Structure formats: structure tokens, C-alpha cells
Amino acid sequence: MSKKRYVQIGVGGRARFFYEAVVSDFKETSELVAFCDINQTRMDYANKVIKEEYGVDPVPTYKCDKFDDMIKEQKPDFVIVTTVDRTHHTYIIRALELGCDVITEKPMTVDEVKAAEILDAIERTGRQVRVTFNYRYAPHNTKIRELIMNDTIGDVTSVHFEWLLNTEHGADYFRRWHRDKRNSGGLLVHKSTHHFDLVNFWLGAKPETVFAMGGLMFYGRENAEKRGVTDFYHRAYGSEAAKNDPFALHLDQNDRLKAMYLDAEKEDGYYRDQSVFGEGINIEDTMGVLVQYNTKAVLTYSLNAYMPWEGFKVSFNGTKGRIQVNVVERTYVNAGGSSELEGALKQKSITVYPMFGEPYEVEIIEGKGGHGGGDPILLSDIFGEPKEDPFNRAASHVDGAMSILTGIAGNKSLATGQAIKIDDLLKL
Structure with a gap:
């Protein structure tokens, strides 16, 4: 079997997750053939990593204005897009037009106009876009999907979902390019795309109406x-x-x-270490969102980016009972490594409360690796030999669009004070 050829555009902090996997665990099925970025120093560092840590010869490097030349010369099967969020659509669309399939970091893009352009390009070219939602693959999140699929609590009528970012991880979005909503869509798009995708995945549902409130209440x-x-x-x-x-x-x-x-x-001239109490921050750090789905289920969601611990709590209410989930996660600074939470590292619990019966704990088989053990499974699904998956965890461009449209609608609701219909932004 011939190896699939990959090029990667954008070699910042998240990029290592992909290119290290290609040159190590999946070198039998995959081949990294080029890097592309606006910054030569960062590309040289990426080449140093693959040479010194994995014994792989440096690959050719291209500045972003030579993207077309890279595709023509290297003839990749896939383009991995890990640039600043606001430029994702540019390289996704051009890669499709040049005959490549795309693997993109979340969020797929930052607004409904760019999302529509991506969808049009996919239809026009017949190529594919894969969005890398690694949280779907975390064992505890897959287990939630399994319980709901198996009718454990009947039809889900409401979900309460609280996500906490602590003062190490949460603050990091206010130091770097994410602090400008034009770059990231704010946390309702950049970060919450993970969370809204999980709800879509868990419920097998599509968002219809979104109302949001929030603001910059701690940083800035x-x-x-x-x-x-x-x-x-x-x-x-x-x-x-x-x-x-x-x-x-x-x-x-x-x-x-x-x-x-x-x-x-x-x-x-990019400063990665800006003050979280400096000028120029226009994203929110405190958000509350109300969403109704096509199944009539209602979600109440909150995100706070300055908490003393990291993780989430989610409760599902259904016609046959209730599921409660508590997860404490490892905290980290992007590209700077992880730190240990004292006392409560990586605690996970899922409790089922039947309508008429005794509550019980659900066993969670721990996974190894980032995002609760989801990262290695996702990488294998992308770069290895895909296996049949009853949970349909592989996320398409439609999944990518549905997750960001919830956040995009939330941003519009924050700006207008009105509830926003998803179909008024983009019909899927």
C-alpha cells in the first residue's frame, strides 16, 4: 500500500500534534512532505523537531504566498490546516481547488460567510474536509454517546453543560492572537466548538435556535x-x-x-506573551448560552475562563431518567506543556439515575494520551487504517459547520440581544 502524502500549513503550537504523529506512529501509512507558514524560524524549528526527536530528514518549507507552488511540487493527498482560525477557510478552499482533501484543526472557520464558502467549495470540487474533534474519541465522552444511543434515559429533553477553564489554560487565550475576535471568533467559536460538537454528537441532534449573554468580566x-x-x-x-x-x-x-x-x-512581530490585563482584548471570558435542537431538547451552557480547576459538569435529563457526568482535566499552556492538578487530577465519573430504580456508576475504561485519551484514537482514525465505528466519531465538514454555527449564532445574539435562528445564518 502506498503512503499518503501530507503537507501542513501553520506550524504553531497545535501543529506538533499532527506532524509528530505522521513521522512517528504512522510512518508506515503516512509521509510528511512539506511545511508552510509565514514564519521561516518556526518552520526551521519544526524541521529540527522531526530530525532530532524522530530521525526524519527535514522537509521542504514554503512561505504562505507559495502555497500553490507547494501543492504543485509536492503533490500531496492531504493538506493539514493548523493556521490562525480566521485563515482556515483560505487554505481549505484553495487546497480543495487544487485537488487535495483537507484535515483541519477546529474550528473549521470563524463566521457563517466563510463557512458557506467552504461548503460551496466542497460541493464544487467533490473533495473532502475532515474536522479533528478529538473530544469525541475520549472514552468518557464516547460512553455518554453509547448510553444515550442505548435509550438508557429515554429521549433527552434537556442538558445542562458547564465548562471550566482554569487560570492557567483559560488565561492563555487572553495572551495570544485569540484575544481578538476577528482572529478566533471568540471562545464561543474557538473553544466552545468542542463543546457544542459534543452535544450534537451525544444527542444526534442539530441546533436550531440560540440565545446568549456574557462579556469580558475578569480579564482585560x-x-x-x-x-x-x-x-x-x-x-x-x-x-x-x-x-x-x-x-x-x-x-x-x-x-x-x-x-x-x-x-x-x-x-x-507576534507576541505570544501579552498581558491578560492589557489593551486590545475584545473576546468574552464569561458566557451563558441557551440552545434548542431539532429534537426539541434544550441546552443550557456556560463557559468561564478564570476558574480554580479545569474540567466540565454535564447533566442529561430524559424521559426515563438522568445522567450526571463530572470530569476534572489536566491543565496546560498551549505548546508549553501540561501541569498537574493537585489532589483532583483527571477525576471522571458517570452516574445514571433511572426513573424508577437505584442510581449506579458507569465504568469508564481510561484512555492514555491527551483529551482524555481521545488523541491517540483520533490520530489512528486519521492517519492509520480506519475501523468500523458504531459511534460515527469521524467529523465531517457538516459536523464542523454545525458546531461553529452555534457559537457564531451566540456571538450574534451577544451583539443584538436577540435569539438567532441557525437557518438564518446557513442552511445545512
Whole structure:
């Protein structure tokens, strides 16, 4: 069997997840043939990683304005898109037009106009787009889908879903490019796409109507005085004020972050270590969303990005009972590694409450790897030999669109104070 050829555009923090898998665990089925990015220093670092850590010869590198040349010269089967969210559509569409299939990091894109352009390109070219929702593959999330599929609590009528980002992980979105909603769509798109996709996946349902409220209530210059911040700085590197700031990210103290960002600044001027209480933050850190689905189920969802622990709580109410789920997750800084939560690391529990019967705990078979053990399974599904999956975890462009449309509708609701119909944004 011939190997599938892959090129990757965007070699920032999330990119390593993909290119390391291609050159190591899946080298028998897959071949990395090129990198593409706006920053040569970062591409050189990626080549250094695959050479020094995996013994793979460096691959050709191309600047983003030479994307077409890369496709013509390297003839890839797949383009892996891991650029800044607002540019996903550009490279997805062009890759399709040049005869490639696409694997894209979530979110697929950041607004309904770009989503429509992607869907049009897929229909026009007949090519495929795969969105990498690794949370679907986490054993505890798959188990929830299994319980609901098996009619454990009957028809699901309502879901309450609370996601907590702690002050290490949550703060990180306010230090980097995500802090500008034009880049990321805000957390309702960039982060919540995971969560809204899970609800779609768990329920086998499509969102119809969305209403949201929220704001920037903890981070940002406007909240600095309330948090006791009086010594301001733009970015942490070289700042005296940052030395005593528990929210500061010190790039020079982490070899990976230094190589990927601090050493690369000279090319693109991107500061990875901006102050979470600085100017220019226009995304929300506190959000509440109400969603109704085509099954008539109702979701109440909240996301807070400054909590003392990381994880989620979700409850499903059905016509035959209730499921309660509690998950405490490992916290991390993107590209900077994970840290351990003291006392409550990676706790998971699923409890079923039958309508007429005793509650019981559901066994969860622990998985190894990131995203609750979902990452290795997802990677195998993408780069290895796909297996029959009764849960249909592989996410298509339609799944990618449905998840972001909930967040996009939430953003429009925040701006207008009105409930938003998904079909008014894009018909799927």
C-alpha cells in the first residue's frame, strides 16, 4: 500500500500534534512532505523537531504566498490546516481547488460567510474536509454517546453543560492572537466548538435556535483595577512588572516556547506573551448560552475562563431518567506543556439515575494520551487504517459547520440581544 502524502500549513503550537504523529506512529501509512507558514524560524524549528526527536530528514518549507507552488511540487493527498482560525477557510478552499482533501484543526472557520464558502467549495470540487474533534474519541465522552444511543434515559429533553477553564489554560487565550475576535471568533467559536460538537454528537441532534449573554468580566484592561493590577505592561518578556504577575507567561523559561515564539518574533512581530490585563482584548471570558435542537431538547451552557480547576459538569435529563457526568482535566499552556492538578487530577465519573430504580456508576475504561485519551484514537482514525465505528466519531465538514454555527449564532445574539435562528445564518 502506498503512503499518503501530507503537507501542513501553520506550524504553531497545535501543529506538533499532527506532524509528530505522521513521522512517528504512522510512518508506515503516512509521509510528511512539506511545511508552510509565514514564519521561516518556526518552520526551521519544526524541521529540527522531526530530525532530532524522530530521525526524519527535514522537509521542504514554503512561505504562505507559495502555497500553490507547494501543492504543485509536492503533490500531496492531504493538506493539514493548523493556521490562525480566521485563515482556515483560505487554505481549505484553495487546497480543495487544487485537488487535495483537507484535515483541519477546529474550528473549521470563524463566521457563517466563510463557512458557506467552504461548503460551496466542497460541493464544487467533490473533495473532502475532515474536522479533528478529538473530544469525541475520549472514552468518557464516547460512553455518554453509547448510553444515550442505548435509550438508557429515554429521549433527552434537556442538558445542562458547564465548562471550566482554569487560570492557567483559560488565561492563555487572553495572551495570544485569540484575544481578538476577528482572529478566533471568540471562545464561543474557538473553544466552545468542542463543546457544542459534543452535544450534537451525544444527542444526534442539530441546533436550531440560540440565545446568549456574557462579556469580558475578569480579564482585560477595564477589569484590571478590580483585580488589584496597577503595574501595567504590554508583554511579559523584558518587563519588571511581569515578574510578579501570576498570569504572566515567560517565554524565555520554556525551551519550546522560546524556540517557537520568542526566537521567531523578528520575522512577524507576534507576541505570544501579552498581558491578560492589557489593551486590545475584545473576546468574552464569561458566557451563558441557551440552545434548542431539532429534537426539541434544550441546552443550557456556560463557559468561564478564570476558574480554580479545569474540567466540565454535564447533566442529561430524559424521559426515563438522568445522567450526571463530572470530569476534572489536566491543565496546560498551549505548546508549553501540561501541569498537574493537585489532589483532583483527571477525576471522571458517570452516574445514571433511572426513573424508577437505584442510581449506579458507569465504568469508564481510561484512555492514555491527551483529551482524555481521545488523541491517540483520533490520530489512528486519521492517519492509520480506519475501523468500523458504531459511534460515527469521524467529523465531517457538516459536523464542523454545525458546531461553529452555534457559537457564531451566540456571538450574534451577544451583539443584538436577540435569539438567532441557525437557518438564518446557513442552511445545512
